[in-house]
Amino acid sequence: MLRMSTAALFAMLATAGGAQTPAERGAYLVNSILTCQNCHTPKGPGGVPVFARDLSGGLSWDEPPFKVTASNITPDPQSGIGKWSDAEIKTALRKGVRPNGIALAAVMPFDFYEILTPRDLDAIVAHLRTVKPISSQVPDPIYRMSVPRNIPPGAEKPMAESDMADKVKKGFYLVTIGHCMECHTPMVKGRRDFRADLGKGGFEFKGPWGVSVSRNITSHREKGIGAWSDAEIKRAITQGLRKDGTQLKPPMGFALYAKMTADDLDAVVAYLRTVPARE
Template sequence: MLGRQTVLGGLAVAAMVAGTAGAAAQTAVERGAYLVNTVMTCHNCHTPMGANGPDLGRAFSGGTPVFDTPAFRVRGSNITPDKQNGIGTWSEAEIETALRRGVRPNGVPLAPPMPTGFYGVLTPADGKAIAVYLKSLKASPNKVEAPVYNAPFEREVLPGANKPADPASFSDKVKLGEYLVTIGHCMECHTPRIDGKLDVSAIGAGRQEFAGPWGTSIARNITSHPQKGLAAWSDDEIKRAITQGVSRDGAKLKPPMGYGFYARMTPGDLDAMVAYLRTLPPRE
């Protein structure tokens, strides 16, 4: 989160992912690799964690605990193309449907906190690129326990994320930034919750708390509020916080925000994200 104090040393930058940067002149696999391994931070849930962060030797093989509560017990799925324990039998279209609608090929809903309610905005080309990339991964036979739901849940759809974005609009830096922030599901953490549901009247206002080995981090207000938000931060200060986990005052920031993943984003994409964040209405 853009909170305070120490950052977990695990999400180191350099060896985080094998992907290419930049959207121009990329193959579908390269574009999918870029999205999955940077802004969408899929390693956070789908790659087992080692002592220094995601264990890339077991990339996307699943098993990472994402929920351990009386209501839900969920582990990140194996999303490699293993036919027995991964998604090897899924077609590209079925992968896209799972992303956009939150439903597996067998009709079973995907467990929270998989942010499918943000992924409906994926452009047709990007949705396909992600599916193509996942199908290209090395298969892992790792078997992940099935999720346990002891309570009902509603799939949360971020307003405006229910239909694919128009890539022609991305010549507008703010529109591109809005798209990246949405598929990066930033507001899943940086929006307060009321009775467990996102308070869409306060998008970007932060305040959610996240406990982990780092202690407790509090999601920062990333609206344009002059005191409590980012209005007083320079563009470079915002980008440093996103990619290096360093606050405006030089303090180290805490996970679970994936600084190391964001550090591999292109400069143009980072500029666009900042441009969009500048447009968020100030909220307390």
């Protein structure tokens, strides 16, 4: 009989059983719930992402504290992050600090990434290493004032892998890394109050679509989504349709969230049901 090393046997069983490699897990997260492409991939006519130039630099922001463009995060050694070590990429993701010590503007949702499990951080880095390197220099950032960190309560440290067995906790994890509450919590005097206003909506987004205002996604039965069915909530997240079936405006990354697994989407809805009602 053919002999096989234990490692080779496990590798074969893992593939047959459909277990994901870290890079596959990373691709899943980056291309779905994490919506990195929504900011880091350039957009063509009609706001459609140009996936041929995936992650090579994207949207720009000109706000009172900074003027920045989402960086080229392909492995290109000069204009991308090809020369960064794994640890340096993880520090940028969780701490919002570049290898040269300069802090990133808080549009980059690093406050929502402290909760990433070590396994998922490894997976994201593994995937970023596999992306096609593209040479593209984004404009240098301009910083006018520093912005203090503001991490949602409960998301200050990596989630324990064992918590993922709890549907609501897993949903909280996904909603955090999907930075839903960054957009769905109002900015009052330059800061979001995650304790008082979590999910209340009311944040304005200007773009080619005109102005869109994030909605109340708390469990409030009239003002929020408390009276919506699970299917209606899922349809809003993955297809961008309101309860009445009309189309929601950008910039929420519906098409990316649509790539979530059914289990993950279920967990997101289970958590949203627990968000205290606010109006």
